[in-house]
Amino acid sequence: MKNILSLSAIVLFAVLACNSKKAPVETVKPAPPFIESVDPPDAPPKTWKEHWFEHVQLLNRVYYDTSVVVYYDGDVKPTIAWPKTYMAEAWNYTKKTYGKFGDDSRLFVIYHAGKYSGGHPGTYLDAGHDYRNVTDCGASSFDAWTTGIDNDIDLSTHEIGHIVEGASKGVKESPAFDIWHDSKWMEIYQYDVYLGLNRTADAQRWYNKMMAVTDSYPKAGTQWFRNWFLPIYDNYGKAKVLNGFFTLLSQQFPKQQLIVQGKSYQQYIRKMNFGEFIHFWSGAAKADLAPLALTAFGPKDEKGADWSPMLAKAKTDFPAITY
16 A cells, blocks of 8 residues: 555646646737738829720730830730830830929839730820820730830831821821821821931831832822931931921910810811921921922922912911021
C-alpha cells in the first residue's frame, strides 16, 4: 500500500509538473490589408463605352500618363505596348509644332482588332467622342497592331493629322478639306512627324511611298506630295510653314463663335476656294506660290473653274496676307 501511494504521488507530481509548464504559442502574422487600386481624381476612366458611328465596344484602359490614354477593345492583344510610347511621342511633337489642343494635354488612343477596319479622329471641340482628342483605329485581323511598324504607325499618325487640320488654334473644322480631301495634308504631316521624331527609316519609307502617289484631283495624275507639299516644306521652313498655314487660317479666315462646355472657341463658317488655298499657303511660305500651283495642279480647280480670278479676289479679300 505504501508503495502504491508513493507511486501515485509521483504520477500526480508529474502531471502537475507537466501542467505547470507553459505550452509554446505559435505566432501567426496577420494578413496584409487588402489595398484596392484607386485612381487619382484626374485619372481617365478605366472603361469607356463607345457611342459613335457603328462602334459599340466597351473599351478597357491599358495605360495612361500625362501624354496619352490607351484603350483596347476585348480582342486586342493586351501585350501590345508600343502605342504608349510612340503615340505619346507623336502627340507631344504635334503639340510642340502646332500648339495645344484644348485643356487636356492627353491624346485618347483607341485600338480595335477584328473589326472597324480603318480609323477616324475625335477632337476636344466635338461631343462625338466626349470632347476628347481621339484616334480610333481598327483592323479586320485579330492579330492586328502587334508589330508597331509600317501601317500600324502610319494609320495611327494619320488620325492625329486630322486633329491638327480640324481643331488647330482653338478653331473647329477644316476649310481646305474639300480641296485636299482625306489624305493629302496627312502625307506631308506624317513625313514631318517621322523626321521630327528622328525616325529616319520611317521618313525615307514614307517619302518613297508618297513620291509615287497620284490622284485624280484637281486633275488626273496630280502628285500632291511630290509637286506641291514637298517643295513648300523643303524650301520655306519645314514644320514652320506647315504650322504657318493653320495660324493664318485662324487669324484671317471667316469664323464664328463656338461655345464648347461653357468655354468660348471659334468655328470656320465655310470652305475655302482654290484661289484662297494658294493665297494662304503663299502667305505661310512668304512667297508667291502661284507658279508652283500652276505646275502642280494646272490652271483649274477640281470643278473645272479657273483659279486665277479666285486668287486675285483672295488677295483683295485678305490683304493682310502678304508675300
